[in-house]
Amino acid sequence: MGFVVFLISSLAECERLPFDLPEAEEELVAGYQTEYSGIKFGLFYVASYLNLLISSLFVTVLYLGGSNISIPYISLFEFFEINK
16 A cells, blocks of 8 residues: 555655646747756756656665665675685
């Protein structure tokens, strides 16, 4: 239950479907779409995707066993057969 609530709230926070409001091209007369251009507009979208990445990291750590990964851990010493 907590996973579903956290997933829905993180989608709402990241303004992803179904929580984003579609806007027609004629209606874009104000807001960040017209305020920023060039690198500022790019940084705005980088921050948006960083927010999505951090939300995904929280879901992984809190609900999917983040630190107890199921991938077997092989250290570099064991891989190259080096004695410690």
